[in-house]
Amino acid sequence: MIALQADHRRRPATVEEIVDSFLHIHNIPGAVLAYGPWRADPKIVAFGVSDPIQNTPMQPDQSFRLASLTKPIAARALIKAEERGQFDLERPIAELANLPPPFDPRSSQVTARQLLAHTGGVDKNVSYDPIFAPERLGLDLSASCPEVAQTVWETMPLDHAPNRKTAYSNVGFCLLSNLITSTPGMTVEHALQQVADIHLEGAVGPNWEFGIDGWTRVLDSEAEQNWLLGLGIAGGAIGTAEAIWSFASVPQPHFEATATHDENIDFYASGWHVWPEENGQHLTHWGGLQGIFTAIFRFSDGETIVILFNASPVDRGSAFASLHNAFYENNNVKR
Structure with a gap:
């Protein structure tokens, strides 16, 4: 009995154990995990069920709504377009996307690269996030x-x-959508597919929420599906864990801090959340909406972890932080 209790209480020791524990802690019915080092085939693991009412097993090739995991994919698509000479991301977005005069004159100086790094001056914690409250704009x-x-x-x-x-x-990434659509011959979906096997429309697994009446499907109405599609490069893509792993496992450049007066140790660059380490950097990103939770981790040794869930923790920020800490510790132990 003592031995069993000790084993039950031990901390998860592998990537798969961390994910399995996370599902139980946050009451999420299912997920697909893709993980492994760069230049090797990833291991794909399906957890739990796709449909907790019908008890349908999760499949490793199930497609998920990616939410904000779309952003680093879109950033790479824009950088690749810049490399092809289609535009210069150091120029103001107002010039590149032919925007009308802004309410705030300072907006005229915001560059496309600053929007990729979330340093364009819009802060939802100071004002609010209009993407989730469009009624406040009429x-x-x-x-x-x-x-x-x-x-x-x-x-x-x-x-x-x-x-x-x-x-x-x-909002910053939504402004970058104008850059894509104002480029002759480029559509949002085509731009994204230049760098990852993802889509804006197509079959996708259901999303769930647990309440007093048990499990219910969410984000399932036509209006909600159209709203998700309308998020575009800010959060509208659909893909599999393996496709996102293939995108994220590719080596990235060393990023420099992007805001002149930002005192945080971590920062954003080219759509990634960048975490400096003693001997390098590791990269993360996560996305979350009602019934949707997604996460990428790319460590400095090339180990890449992608997890797509079919329900969301109550506190997505804290939940991501717990995953990040667990995977970071696990990665350091393996070294």
Whole structure:
């Protein structure tokens, strides 16, 4: 009995044990994990069920809504387009995307690269996130991400001067959508597919929420599906864990801090959350909406972990932090 209790209480020791423990702690019915080092085939593991009512087993090739995991994919697509000479990301987004005069004159100086690094001056913690409250702009859920962003551009002041502070911004990435669609011959989906096997429309597994009546499907109505599609490069893509692993496992450059007055040790660059280490950097990103939770971890030794869940923890930020800490410790132990 003592031995069994000790084994039950021990900390998860492998990537798969960490994910399995996370599912139980946060009451999530299922997930797909892809993990492994660069230049090797990833291990793909399906956990739990795709449908907790029908008890349908999760399949390793199930497609998921990616939410904000779309952002680093979109960032790489824009950087690749810059490398092809299609535009210069150091130029102001107002010039590149032919935007109208902004409400705040400082917005005219915001560059596309600053938007990729979340240093464009929009801060949801100071004002609010218009992507999730379009009614405050006189819009509704039928308004696309770029439409909401352009309305913000024309009607709201910046929360900070450009390039002074890192502040995660959905609006900033929505403005970058205009850069893609204003480029001749480029669509959002085509741009994303240049760098990852993902889509904006297509079959996708159900998302769930647990309440007093048990499990219910969420984000399932036509209006909600259209709203998710309208998120575009800020969060609208669909893909499998293996496809996201293939994208994320590719080596990335060493990133430099992006905001001149940002005192945080960690920062954003080219769509990634960058975490400096003594001998390098590791990269993360996560996405979350009602019934959706997704996460990428790429460590400095090339080990890459992607997890796509079919339900969301109550506190997504804290849940991601717990996963990050567990995987980071596990990665350091393996070294």
